[in-house]
Amino acid sequence: MDEGNAPFRRVWIVGFAGHRAVADPPALKAAILAVLREFQAGVEGELSGRASAAVGADLLFLEACRELGLGYSVVLPFAPERFREDFEDPAEWARAKALMDAAANVEIAPGNEVAPEAYHLAAREILDVCDAMLFAWDGQSARGIGGTAESVAEARERGLPLRVIDAATLQASPLEGGRPLPWRDEVLAKLPAAPSLERLFAELDLRAVKGAPRSRWFAAGSITLNQMATLIYGVLVAFGLGVEAAPVVKFVIVVVAACLPWVGARLRINDRWVDERTRAELLRSLFASHAFAPPLRPFAADLFDAYAAFLRSVAWRMIGQRGSWQDEKEQYLLERLDGQIAYLSSKGEFAARRLKVFQTMFRIASGGAMILGAAAIFKAIYKWPVPPAADRILLMFLPVVLPALAAWCLAMIPLFEHKRRAGLYRQIVGQLKEKRAQLVESKCRTTAAAVVASCERLLLTELWEWAGTRGRKV
Structure with a gap:
């Protein structure tokens, strides 16, 4: 390993949900700390937390993360101004505000819903990106939507690993729904060591180029x-x-x-090069679009579920690099869109030229075979006098060889996907140019994010199809 390089560390996210009413806060916090320490010792990589910041158990969980030196993200059901209305005690709000200020990221659940639907959406945002869940639950059935009982039921339905701290006894249940600790991501552990994400991308790109068996x-x-x-x-x-x-x-x-x-x-038994090419392209997408996507839900994660942990781990490290949406928009236009338009245009034009060459050769060979074959038939029927050399070349040799040449040309077109690429890349370029114009005219972050999401979906679908045709589970 080069000096200064470090192996890629997966980020394991433990989500949390609990009741607002807590009988013994210090004791519950101690129970949460004990479980988090077990997770911290049992995962190879970096542990982080994810929860809302409601009064009660949520704040205890966030404080426990902070005491253990764990990074954490916060999901709010509403904007902070509205969320503050959930706090009757100003001191509790100040406590929550301090914890939010110390968070790696604070997100607001999408949808602009009102209570209780907004609490339900916030809980979903936690469940969607976590590797395991921890609950402080009284064991009672759900009394509405957006509560702890609902999250417990959904986590179990999804098969998420989870532990439950009994709200009455404060005893933590064994881990259920997943393999026992310790956890190690064998795939991510094999990624090249690199001092930065940019260097990781370069290494993956280089490996893919060298490893492709063609x-x-x-x-x-x-x-x-x-x-x-x-x-x-x-x-x-x-x-x-x-x-x-x-x-x-x-x-x-x-x-x-x-x-x-x-x-x-x-x-092709070892499809590692396909995996590395896919990861390199996913990094390229993430570098360009991270500022417009939810911090821990990159656009690519919707299509590439098998790479979701990798994408979240990278996205976690990029949270602090998110700039203003205006600056990110200009960078996306110049580096991502213009770069992809130029690249796909050149590839499409190359495929179109090759397609034209093979089609022309096919027409000449097949047409020549038919003409010379017909001439050979008429020569035999009407006993035409033909010089021996011309007879051997034109009427015996070429009628046999030209069909083989025509068949070869016809086989090369689908094998190298010249026709598909010429048409598809032309179509993608046209769509990207339209979306580029839309992005240029976007006047707010929401509009820009919607356009960027559609661009990434368009570009990543091609990558998804490519990886799928090579037997890679995506």
Whole structure:
């Protein structure tokens, strides 16, 4: 490992929900601290907390996180001005305000709902991004929406790992719904060590470039050799260079051609390069769009569920880097949109040129085969006198070889996806240009975020399809 490099550490998020009425706050806080210490000792990586900041158990959880030196995020059901109305005691509000000020991030549940729906949404925002849940619960059934009992039931339905501190006895239940501690993310542990996220991206990008087996070239080689076998066979027979050896030569070439796809498939047993290319592109997306997405819910996480933990871990480290939406908008326009428009335009034009070449070759070869084949038929029927050399080349050799060339051209088009890429990239570029104009005209963060989200969805769908076609679970 290079000096100054550090292995990538996964961020494990423990969410919390509890009652507002707490009989013995110091004792409950001690119970919360004990459970958090067990989680902290049992995960390889960085532990963080996530909760609301309502009076009662929520504040005890946030204080416990702070005492243990854990970073934490806060989810509010309303804007702070409205949330303050939930506090009757000014001292409790001051306590909550201090904890919110110390948080890595404070989010407001989406939807602009009123109570109690807003509490329900805030609870969902906690459940959606956590790796485990801790509850301080009295065991009673839900008495409405947005309460602790509802969150416990939903966490169990989702199969989230959870522990429950009994609100009466303050005893913590064993971990349920997941594998026992310790927890280690074997996949993230194999990521390259790097001093920064930018360096991590560069390393993943480099590994993907070096590791790509280019299996399409093995398939193309197999198809080409099969057609070459026909060509060589035709040469040997038509020109009398080795009529007896021709079948043997063709057989050897066909066997080699048959082995190439097998070799290519064996090189793809380890799909690590696909994983690294996907992670590199997800980082590229996250770097560009993080300021517009909910801090711990990157746009890419909706499509790439298998990479959600990786995305959240990176997003957690980027919270402090979020700038003003105006500055981020300009950067997104110049670096992300303009860069992708230029890249996809060049790739689309390249695919279109290749498509035109193969289509032209196919038309010439297939048309020539039909014309020369017809000439050979008429020559045989009407006994046309043809010089021996012309007869061998034009009426014996080319009618056999040209169909093979036409078939080769036709096979190359779908193999390298020239037609699909030419059309798809042209379509994506057109849509990105429209969205670019919309983003330029956006006058508030909400509008800009909506446009950025649609841009990322468009770009990431192509990545999702690419990874899926290579057998990668996304």
